[in-house]
Amino acid sequence: MEYADLTRLCFRCGYCKFSADYGEFNCPSYLKFGFDTYAPGGRMWLIKAWLTRQIDISANYMKILYTCATCGNCKEQCVMDLKTNLLDLFEAAKSELVEEGAVPPAVRDYFKAISINGNPYKEPQSERGKWAEGIGIEVFDGHEYLFYVGDVGSYDERGKKMATSVASVFVDAGLSIGMLGEEEISDGNDVKALGEKWLFQYLAEENIKLFNARGVKKIITLDPHAYNAFRVEYPKFGGNFEVQHYTQLFLTLIKNKAIHPESSDLKVTYHDPCYLGRHGGVYDAPREILKCVPGLHFSEMGRNGKNALCCGGGGGNFFTDMMGGGEESPARIRVREALETGCQGLVVACPLCAKMLEDAVKAEGVETRIRIQDLAETLKGGVER
Amino acid sequence: MEIVVLVKQVPDTEAMIQIAEDGVSLKTEKITWIMNPYDEFAVEEALRIRASLGGRVTVLALGPESTVTAIRTALAMGADKGIHINDPAAEGSDSLSTGKILAAALKDIPYDLIIAGQRAMDDDGYQVGAAVAEYLDIPQISMVIKQEIVGGKIICHRTEDGALVTVESDLPVLFTTQRGLNEPRYVTFPNILKAKKKPVEIKTLEDLGIDPQTVGPAGQKVTIVALHSPPKRIGVRMLVRETDQENAAELVRILSEKVNVSRA
Numbered sequence: 252m253e254y255a256d257l258t259r260l261c262f263r264c265g266y267c268k269f270s271a272d273y274g275e276f277n278c279p280s281y282l283k284f285g286f287d288t289y290a291p292g293g294r295m296w297l298i299k300a301w302l303t304r305q306i307d308i309s310a311n312y313m314k315i316l317y318t319c320a321t322c323g324n325c326k327e328q329c330v331m332d333l334k335t336n337l338l339d340l341f342e343a344a345k346s347e348l349v350e351e352g353a354v355p356p357a358v359r360d361y362f363k364a365i366s367i368n369g370n371p372y373k374e375p376q377s378e379r380g381k382w383a384e385g386i387g388i389e390v391f392d393g394h395e396y397l398f399y400v401g402d403v404g405s406y407d408e409r410g411k412k413m414a415t416s417v418a419s420v421f422v423d424a425g426l427s428i429g430m431l432g433e434e435e436i437s438d439g440n441d442v443k444a445l446g447e448k449w450l451f452q453y454l455a456e457e458n459i460k461l462f463n464a465r466g467v468k469k470i471i472t473l474d475p476h477a478y479n480a481f482r483v484e485y486p487k488f489g490g491n492f493e494v495q496h497y498t499q500l501f502l503t504l505i506k507n508k509a510i511h512p513e514s515s516d517l518k519v520t521y522h523d524p525c526y527l528g529r530h531g532g533v534y535d536a537p538r539e540i541l542k543c544v545p546g547l548h549f550s551e552m553g554r555n556g557k558n559a560l561c562c563g564g565g566g567g568n569f570f571t572d573m574m575g576g577g578e579e580s581p582a583r584i585r586v587r588e589a590l591e592t593g594c595q596g597l598v599v600a601c602p603l604c605a606k607m608l609e610d611a612v613k614a615e616g617v618e619t620r621i622r623i624q625d626l627a628e629t630l631k632g633g634v635e636r
Numbered sequence: 637m638e639i640v641v642l643v644k645q646v647p648d649t650e651a652m653i654q655i656a657e658d659g660v661s662l663k664t665e666k667i668t669w670i671m672n673p674y675d676e677f678a679v680e681e682a683l684r685i686r687a688s689l690g691g692r693v694t695v696l697a698l699g700p701e702s703t704v705t706a707i708r709t710a711l712a713m714g715a716d717k718g719i720h721i722n723d724p725a726a727e728g729s730d731s732l733s734t735g736k737i738l739a740a741a742l743k744d745i746p747y748d749l750i751i752a753g754q755r756a757m758d759d760d761g762y763q764v765g766a767a768v769a770e771y772l773d774i775p776q777i778s779m780v781i782k783q784e785i786v787g788g789k790i791i792c793h794r795t796e797d798g799a800l801v802t803v804e805s806d807l808p809v810l811f812t813t814q815r816g817l818n819e820p821r822y823v824t825f826p827n828i829l830k831a832k833k834k835p836v837e838i839k840t841l842e843d844l845g846i847d848p849q850t851v852g853p854a855g856q857k858v859t860i861v862a863l864h865s866p867p868k869r870i871g872v873r874m875l876v877r878e879t880d881q882e883n884a885a886e887l888v889r890i891l892s893e894k895v896n897v898s899r900a
């Protein structure tokens with residue numbers, strides 16, 4: 252197994268599950284389950300036990316591997332060289348399971364839905380562009396930018412709202428941008444994170460073929476997960492495009508005065524999406540955007556930037572729900588953390604975070620106190636209560 | 637243990653089904669085809685039995701060229717060999733004829749156990765498993781959610797309306813699967829391609845000694861007169877028992893039967 256030797260480099264210091272100041276636990280699955288095996292070091296040793304044949308594959312082994320949200324906090328906190336490929340190791344261990352066909356039913360169903368139906372919602376391909384109705388964004392045809400929406404933005408109710416609000420900003424700015432609509436294919440980021448590297452390769456190759464055939468050079472993604480796949484993984488398959496997340500383009504448009512943020516007196520805080528922040532290195536653009544909103548009161552949460560607490564939606568968990576809910580689920584902890592800032596709005600830049608946190612707000616029963624809004628909505632004065 | 641699994645290729649459950657011009661068949665051009673979900677349970681169970689008792693798993697399917705994908709998926713899951721009855725004269729066979737054709741093939745295949753899906757998701761016939769068992773004159777046990785083979789006998793737990801029935805029989809037996817029997821394993825695309833190395837025998841009606849006039853359109857004992865799209869589904873089904881407890885019990889019953897929700 253690739254990266255197997257890394258399992259011998261971990262000496263159980265336990266730093267991986269902590270926040271930067273070691274004041275709190277910052278590993279989503281460890282927060283939820285409390286057992287060491289659900290922390291990165293624990294997973295490392297479990298995988299080592301499987302590699303050395305001390306344990307066999309079991310339902311529990313699968314569950315432990317598949318509850319990792321791939322948030323990358325461990326990569327930040329680990330003090331050994333093995334940090335670089337830490338998540339790759341977990342992915343390799345998952346690929347071993349996938350090859351055997353030994354994956355939890357929810358993970359299996361996610362793969363099958365994507366291979367058979369093209370998306371995890373099993374919705375028809377013909378419905379994929381419906382979110383754009385009435386927004387005025389054109390179908391891509393030689394435009395300067397491709398707006399790549401992704402599975403969640405195309406089919407999930409909350410995701411579609413974000414796709415709409417982001418696209419509206421582009422349309423208002425008069426940008427040359429088009430979307431693929433019903434021709435769009437799943438980016439595959441979470442397929443890869445779950446270890447199905449073969450299905451991922453297929454999706455990557457199909458997407459690259461499609462983008463090249465349509466003359467796509469610049470891609471703006473709604474979803475940081477797609478941003479990660481296109482920027483980091485697709486070049487390995489010959490797909491070289493200029494990839495930006497929508498927050499980066501928003502900042503450019505604001506600086507060029509193509510869009511004018513409406514004033515707002517809201518108190519907000521910002522939640523760094525893992526695939527934009529830790530994986531993507533983009534921390535400043537969203538904050539710069541918020542600084543450009545006249546009157547907006549911004550404060551940081553305790554754990555922010557590289558230290559942000561994941562909403563728990565990564566690693567396919569958004570679709571498989573392997574982690575489950577409950578009071579100690581990362582999304583609910585994050586909402587409580589946001590409330591501590593005294594803010595009324597929790598600003599997000601990822602459709603998965605939006606949905607995870609919105610559900611957590613409802614579970615916490617704090618809908619009247621805090622609202623989840625994406626950056627595009629914040630530019631338009633924020634609130635539609 | 638010689639285990640034979642009956643497999644059918646059906647339209648994907650999320651496929652947009654449209655009725656063809658003739659009014660009695662479906663348009664097949666845009667459909668994604670999958671192995672019948674109940675047959676997946678059958679293949680998985682066969683593999684588990686082979687894992688504990690040893691033996692061989694053979695997959696048997698009747699259908700056009702495209703059916704080979706379902707056979708390859710079963711082989712990729714781990715089945716040892718496939719037999720594909722591919723004959724245009726068999727197209728349009730009703731459930732009884734299908735059963736007759738499969739039974740004819742089974743006369744030449746050694747079996748201790750035959751496993752089939754309780755029904756196919758396209759026509760919901762429910763008959764082929766039973767028909768095959770009758771033609772072979774072997775016992776049939778339907779809707780099995782758990783089975784155990786001990787000393788040449790099989791003990792099956794089967795679901796009936798709101799009840800669980802335990803049935804015992806000598807082998808050979810044909811049993812059909814119910815949701816909850818197992819969770820079928822996942823197969824990666826490369827593994828489906830690798831399965832091309834496993835043998836698949838092709839058979840025609842002539843190989844099986846079947847007169848085409850007794851199957852296919854000519855042999856239909858049941859004819860489709862017309863196909864209609866179902867009326868728009870009502871969004872809500874109201875539970876209107878006398879007490880909350882009765883409503884709750886009814887809800888649990890409905891959910892268990894539809895979704896096989898655990899009672900934990």
